[in-house]
Structure formats: structure tokens, C-alpha cells
Amino acid sequence: MDISDKQFKRISDLIYDRAGIHLTDGKKNLVVGRLSKILQQMNFNSFDDYLDYVETDRSNQSLSIMINKLTTNHTYFWREKGHFDYFVDTVLPEIVKKKRERHENDLRIWCAGCSFGDEAYTLMMLIMEFFATEYPQWTAGLLATDISTDALSHAVQGLYPAERLRDLPQHLLRRYFKKTPDGSYQVSDQVRREIIFRRFNLMRDVFPFKKPFDVIFCRNVMIYFDKPTRDTLVRKFAHSTVKNGYLFIGHSESIGRNDETYRYVKPAVYQKN
Ligand SMILES: C[S@@+](CC[C@H](N)C(=O)[O-])C[C@H]1O[C@@H](n2cnc3c(N)ncnc32)[C@H](O)[C@@H]1O
Missing domain, CATH: 1.10.155.10 (Chemotaxis receptor methyltransferase CheR, N-terminal domain)
Incomplete structure (x- = not known):
């Protein structure tokens, strides 16, 4: 046509x-x-x-x-893997240490623009691995949102063809997935039930969250927005993040090193001032 x-x-x-x-x-x-x-x-x-x-x-x-x-929903497990290493080796230990000092036990993480769920499930598995037997003592669920209802209905099922999991470390695949008769893999219930998937439009004027997040992942989403839209969104993210909380964006994206709300930490990782 x-x-x-x-x-x-x-x-x-x-x-x-x-x-x-x-x-x-x-x-x-x-x-x-x-x-x-x-x-x-x-x-x-x-x-x-x-x-x-x-x-x-x-x-x-x-x-x-x-x-x-x-919308373009392209995603896969273990995408931009350096971020996951940094999340586990630096971000989680730092946040958890501070929380322990304050006798707090909640971890607030938002995966914004989660598409089919690959990134959110990866984060949840890493959080579970990190806490190991201590996990039940934490309130460490994860919010995963997207504007696309199609992508979200796939995400909720947590069912993936083997090629999407190609890059995922084998021990995570073994521990957190079950193989289905047709050769696909489904995320185990223990991981699925820890994630809240919701439709959420990042263009909403005001974000409705009662408490700010410790970490926001919004990777490969702002690439579809123009600069004024990105700037407004980054301000809204900052408003919804604790002091020294983290923002992860895609490696082909940037929020400008002079942004007053965030300081640059490493490629595509920023920390709230
Ligand atoms: C390329 S995917 C990124 C998926 C994942 N974060 C990653 O890095 O692999 C971009 C996602 O952003 C979502 N998106 C685009 N505009 C949005 C908006 N205004 N609000 C919420 N999500 C949006 C799309 O539906 C799509 O699923």
C-alpha cells in the first residue's frame, strides 16, 4: 500500500x-x-x-x-555483558553494604523498556545468585516495564528459543531454566514470580512510584527518542532514583557527561548526584 x-x-x-x-x-x-x-x-x-x-x-x-x-523489541540474554559483571561485582555489593548498615533489606530495581524480558530475567537470576541462601531475607523483586503489550505477553511466559540464550553462562541456564519438549527453554517459576511485568509508557509526565529505585536499567530504548525527549526522561529517572543510585543505558546511547543529575561512571553507566 x-x-x-x-x-x-x-x-x-x-x-x-x-x-x-x-x-x-x-x-x-x-x-x-x-x-x-x-x-x-x-x-x-x-x-x-x-x-x-x-x-x-x-x-x-x-x-x-x-x-x-x-516499536523495535530486539533483545537477547546477556546483551552488553560488561554491564552484568559491573552490576554483580560493584553495584550490588555497594548497595547491599549500605543497606545492611542501615538495617534495610529491600532492593529496588527497575528494568524500563524490558521488551521480551531477557534483560529482566538475567538481572533477577544474578540477584538470586548474589544473595544465594540469604535471598528470602530480602525484598528484592524487580519491576520490568514496556510500552508494547505484545512484548510483555511474551515476557510473562518466559519462554525462549535456544538461540536467544546462546550467550548466557551455562550455569545460569542449568539452574534457572527448564527445557521444553520442543527444545525451547522456559524460565523457572522461582525466577518468574519475582518479577512484576507491567505496561508503562516512559512518556508519562509524572512517574507514579512511591519510593525511588536503587538501580534503573533503560538500555537501548532512548536510541529511538530525540534529544529533548531523552533529556526529559533522564530528569524523570533522576527524580525516581536514590542518591548515588545507578542508571544503566545502552552502549550506543549517552546522556552527556555534564548532566547535573548524573555523573559518568563508565561507558553507559551513570550514578545519581
Ligand atoms: C530494543 S528494545 C530494548 C530491550 C532491552 N532493554 C535491551 O537492551 O535488550 C526497546 C524497547 O523499548 C520499548 N519502548 C519504546 N518506547 C517506549 C516508551 N515510550 N515507553 C516504554 N517503552 C518503550 C519498546 O517497546 C522496546 O521493547
Whole structure:
């Protein structure tokens, strides 16, 4: 199906307004490719008819479907592995030491833009490994959010084809997954029940969390946003993070070394001032 410049602008304005995602002109073919099937299935003859429908659908369901189609959910276990080493060797010991000194036993971690759940499950396994037999004495559950309801429904199931787990250390695979008859792997219940998966749009003006997080992972998400959107989001993250808490972003992203809210620690890792 053909799309005019005006129709493409309507889509990119809508997706920018509702999801913060910046669709450049170069994404035109991708957008047509991803949305054409919906138009056919729903018997729309043009993008204008489809957009009129999306914009007036008060349930927001058709917008949600459109967002599901236009987000890029690529992810895999053990992605950017250096971050996990740093999390286990430096971040967790530092936070846990401080909490013990204050006689606290809760750990608050948010995986924002979790996609299919690979990153959130990896973090949860590492937290369990770190605490070992002491784990039950901690409140160390993890919040994992995404705007895509499709990605989240996969995440909740925790079922993955073997190739997604290629890079995961074998001992984690053995301990925290069960193999299904078709050769896929499912995350064990003990890990799945520790993660709360929720739909959450990072464009919300105000984040509703009652208590700030010790660590936020938001990796390979801001790459889809423009600079003003990234700057606003980083301020909201800072507001929702404890002093000296950590923000992990993707290695191809940056928040600027002079940001007043965070100081640079190492590539793609920042600490709240
Ligand atoms: C490429 S994935 C990153 C997954 C994982 N963090 C990683 O690094 O492998 C980007 C995710 O950001 C989500 N996303 C995009 N815009 C969002 C928004 N406004 N609010 C919440 N999530 C969003 C997408 O749905 C997608 O699942």
C-alpha cells in the first residue's frame, strides 16, 4: 500500500506524541511494511482511513496495536555483558553494604523498556545468585516495564528459543531454566514470580512510584527518542532514583557527561548526584 508524505507525517506525529518515538523519513518503508498487514486485516483502503480510526478509537486499543507494530523489541540474554559483571561485582555489593548498615533489606530495581524480558530475567537470576541462601531475607523483586503489550505477553511466559540464550553462562541456564519438549527453554517459576511485568509508557509526565529505585536499567530504548525527549526522561529517572543510585543505558546511547543529575561512571553507566 502506498503512503504519501502527509500520511507518513500523520503517523510519525502520532507515534512521537504518544510514545516519544522519533520516526525519521528513512523509516517510511519500515512503517509501511509493518502497518500494511493491519490495514488489510481491518479492510482499510488507505492510511488516512486507518489513522482516522486510530485517532478516534477511545479505547486506545488500536493505538496500542499500532505502537506494538512500530516499536523495535530486539533483545537477547546477556546483551552488553560488561554491564552484568559491573552490576554483580560493584553495584550490588555497594548497595547491599549500605543497606545492611542501615538495617534495610529491600532492593529496588527497575528494568524500563524490558521488551521480551531477557534483560529482566538475567538481572533477577544474578540477584538470586548474589544473595544465594540469604535471598528470602530480602525484598528484592524487580519491576520490568514496556510500552508494547505484545512484548510483555511474551515476557510473562518466559519462554525462549535456544538461540536467544546462546550467550548466557551455562550455569545460569542449568539452574534457572527448564527445557521444553520442543527444545525451547522456559524460565523457572522461582525466577518468574519475582518479577512484576507491567505496561508503562516512559512518556508519562509524572512517574507514579512511591519510593525511588536503587538501580534503573533503560538500555537501548532512548536510541529511538530525540534529544529533548531523552533529556526529559533522564530528569524523570533522576527524580525516581536514590542518591548515588545507578542508571544503566545502552552502549550506543549517552546522556552527556555534564548532566547535573548524573555523573559518568563508565561507558553507559551513570550514578545519581
Ligand atoms: C530494543 S528494545 C530494548 C530491550 C532491552 N532493554 C535491551 O537492551 O535488550 C526497546 C524497547 O523499548 C520499548 N519502548 C519504546 N518506547 C517506549 C516508551 N515510550 N515507553 C516504554 N517503552 C518503550 C519498546 O517497546 C522496546 O521493547
